[in-house]
Amino acid sequence: MSNSNIIIPIYFSIAIITLSLPIDAATKDNAMSWNILSSILPLSVNASTVNETIGNQGTTSLNTNQDKLEVYTSFYPIYDFVNKIGKDIIDVSTIVPPGIEPHDFEPTPKQIIELQNSDVIFINGAGFEKWIERIQGVNTVDLSSSLSIEKTEAVPDPHIWLDPLMVKNISAVILDTLIKIDSHNAKYYENNYVKLSSNLDKLNSDIVGNLTDCKLDDFIAFHDSFSYFAKRYGLTQHSIEGLAPEADVDPQRVSDTINLAKQLGVNVIFTEESIDPRLSNTIANEINGKVLVLNPIEVISQQELESGEEYFSKMYENLENLKVALDCKG
Numbered sequence: 001m002s003n004s005n006i007i008i009p010i011y012f013s014i015a016i017i018t019l020s021l022p023i024d025a026a027t028k029d030n031a032m033s034w035n036i037l038s039s040i041l042p043l044s045v046n047a048s049t050v051n052e053t054i055g056n057q058g059t060t061s062l063n064t065n066q067d068k069l070e071v072y073t074s075f076y077p078i079y080d081f082v083n084k085i086g087k088d089i090i091d092v093s094t095i096v097p098p099g100i101e102p103h104d105f106e107p108t109p110k111q112i113i114e115l116q117n118s119d120v121i122f123i124n125g126a127g128f129e130k131w132i133e134r135i136q137g138v139n140t141v142d143l144s145s146s147l148s149i150e151k152t153e154a155v156p157d158p159h160i161w162l163d164p165l166m167v168k169n170i171s172a173v174i175l176d177t178l179i180k181i182d183s184h185n186a187k188y189y190e191n192n193y194v195k196l197s198s199n200l201d202k203l204n205s206d207i208v209g210n211l212t213d214c215k216l217d218d219f220i221a222f223h224d225s226f227s228y229f230a231k232r233y234g235l236t237q238h239s240i241e242g243l244a245p246e247a248d249v250d251p252q253r254v255s256d257t258i259n260l261a262k263q264l265g266v267n268v269i270f271t272e273e274s275i276d277p278r279l280s281n282t283i284a285n286e287i288n289g290k291v292l293v294l295n296p297i298e299v300i301s302q303q304e305l306e307s308g309e310e311y312f313s314k315m316y317e318n319l320e321n322l323k324v325a326l327d328c329k330g
């Protein structure tokens with residue numbers, strides 16, 4: 001089919017999408033969203049009682065043990081890994097609140113003051129938390145510092161948490177840091193780390209095992225977030241958008257994606273849970289394909305936290321959808 005046959009309906013769809021984009025508005029309205037959220041969400045969530053307390057006001061006052069480490073993490077996956085190692089003997093909070101897209105996030109001045117009182121702040125690094133420069137005099141641990149970070153057009157790719165073996169590496173850094181600050185509980189942290197590490201090994205071998213017999217090696221993610229994952233498992237990632245989800249759609253890139261999908265024989269177009277699926281739907285319609293979710297685990301909703309969703313449940317959902325997209329046996 002020639003391009004001209006498909007361009008007109010696509011441009012029309014794009015116009016609709018662009019006009020009505022505040023959807024994932026997370027990206028553009030962070031400051032406002034946070035101001036609203038900060039009045040209804042706790043700044044600090046006791047790790048042991050996350051299900052009960054998230055969304056309740058003033059949860060910090062429930063902490064009776066004032067000796068607990070005050071640990072801040074920049075955004076969801078880091079929160080989850082730290083939580084899995086420190087569990088109920090530390091107070092762990094996430095700086096980017098549930099439901100907020102972290103790529104363009106900026107903390108409020110009030111949050112920055114709160115952060116100055118923490119024992120340690122864990123960040124992903126690789127340029128993901130540019131706001132960290134505003135926080136001085138606090139023990140800040142950049143979890144990506146020992147990893148080999150790749151760049152796309154000179155911009156570092158921060159999405160290390162989607163490679164389970166890179167997560168093993170950053171979990172070891174989390175463990176070492178907690179032991180340094182709180183050596184008294186070293187054994188407790190080590191036991192939790194061993195469990196996390198073995199779950200990461202299992203996830204890695206499950207991914208390898210499930211993606212060995214597939215017709216395709218190429219997949220089309222929504223934004224460019226699965227490069228490390230793809231490299232680890234011998235796949236080739238393409239994406240509709242760049243290193244961060246964008247508010248404006250690039251019509252040329254959409255048209256190129258449709259042509260690429262046809263060339264590669266790809267018939268699944270991915271979207272993300274926190275993104276309006278209309279753009280992916282538009283592309284899928286043009287190739288008579290379907291839309292599935294490939295979750296970069298950057299945002300988790302309060303509802304998902306309450307229902308016990310976490311890193312591993314999300315990664316196994318991703319694996320199931322990748323098996324469909326890559327047309328794998330078994």
Ligand SMILES: [Zn+2]
Pocket residue numbers: 103159223224225243244245296298
């Ligand atoms: Zn991303």
